[in-house]
Amino acid sequence: MDGLANKSIIVTGGGSGIGEAAAVLLGRAGCDVTIADMNSEGGARVAAAINAEGIGRAQSLVTDVSNEDAVRAMVDAAMATYGKLDGAINSAGLPPVGKKVYDLSLAEFERNYAVNLRGMFLCFKYQIQAMLKSGGGSIVAIASTAAQRGLQDSVEYCANKAGVTGLVRGAAVDCARQGIRINAVLPGGTLTPMSMAAVESIDSMPDASAMCPLARWAQPVEIANAAVWLISDLSSYVHGTAMAVDGAQLIV
Numbered sequence: 227m228d229g230l231a232n233k234s235i236i237v238t239g240g241g242s243g244i245g246e247a248a249a250v251l252l253g254r255a256g257c258d259v260t261i262a263d264m265n266s267e268g269g270a271r272v273a274a275a276i277n278a279e280g281i282g283r284a285q286s287l288v289t290d291v292s293n294e295d296a297v298r299a300m301v302d303a304a305m306a307t308y309g310k311l312d313g314a315i316n317s318a319g320l321p322p323v324g325k326k327v328y329d330l331s332l333a334e335f336e337r338n339y340a341v342n343l344r345g346m347f348l349c350f351k352y353q354i355q356a357m358l359k360s361g362g363g364s365i366v367a368i369a370s371t372a373a374q375r376g377l378q379d380s381v382e383y384c385a386n387k388a389g390v391t392g393l394v395r396g397a398a399v400d401c402a403r404q405g406i407r408i409n410a411v412l413p414g415g416t417l418t419p420m421s422m423a424a425v426e427s428i429d430s431m432p433d434a435s436a437m438c439p440l441a442r443w444a445q446p447v448e449i450a451n452a453a454v455w456l457i458s459d460l461s462s463y464v465h466g467t468a469m470a471v472d473g474a475q476l477i478v
């Protein structure tokens with residue numbers, strides 16, 4: 227995608243799945259990518275792959291997005307290594323615990339909240355502070371279609387992903403005049419280690435023809451393409467939105 231070369235972009239959760247696909251696309255577009263993931267092996271592997279291709283550059287950090295000091299350090303590292311911050315794709319997230327609302331413990335609810343919603347707030351806060359110094363930017367929050375529909379055995383996930391879209395709207399109006407665009411992507415079912423682990427736990431592959439009108443799972447790169455477009459200047463008038471990339475799941 228044109229116009230991305232030399233942009234400094236953070237990808238949280240960049241060591242696997244949708245974040246990995248986004249980091250690779252950004253590297254191929256000539257970006258300086260900071261991959262921040264709790265999974266040190268995954269982050270290091272993706273950074274090495276980007277550096278080996280020799281188009282963009284990448285560094286990997288072990289970061290827990292639910293920890294404020296770690297998020298501050300992640301943004302400081304992007305600024306220190308690449309001198310600015312132009313964008314972020316925040317893909318780090320936990321899957322649903324897989325229990326009914328009446329069986330879910332408070333600790334399980336709060337763990338999902340700490341990463342999926344509070345972690346997104348922390349990323350927004352420190353990324354925006356850096357973008358204010360860098361002269362603007364674009365932030366993409368990877369939410370879920372669960373932000374707008376009920377998903378069984380996933381009450382904490384639905385609540386926190388809906389919260390992410392609220393965070394996007396609030397931050398978008400706060401930052402509109404400062405040249406910082408903020409949007410959410412709502413993926414439908416996507417073939418990643420997260421979704422495959424959930425499928426294994428229920429011991430059968432959900433029927434893709436019933437999942438959405440396109441009747442198939444998404445590949446991670448199909449979600450990442452939308453996120454990278456939102457980072458790029460091609461989406462310059464798209465701000466504060468929640469863009470479904472879901473094979474039309476939400477319209478039926």
Ligand SMILES: NC(=O)c1ccc[n+]([C@@H]2O[C@H](COP(=O)([O-])OP(=O)(O)OC[C@H]3O[C@@H](n4cnc5c(N)ncnc54)[C@H](O)[C@@H]3O)[C@@H](O)[C@H]2O)c1
Nearest residue numbers: 239242243244264265290291318319370415416418420421
């Ligand atoms: N796969 C799907 O079907 C699907 C659908 C809708 C939304 N999503 C969302 O997409 C995002 C990416 O999911 P994925 O499917 O690529 O999963 P994934 O498990 O392949 O990747 C998620 C990455 O986030 C990292 N991570 C988890 N907790 C973290 C933390 N506290 N700090 C830093 N990194 C952390 C993991 O180590 C992992 O590398 C998630 O936010 C998920 O909720 C996924």
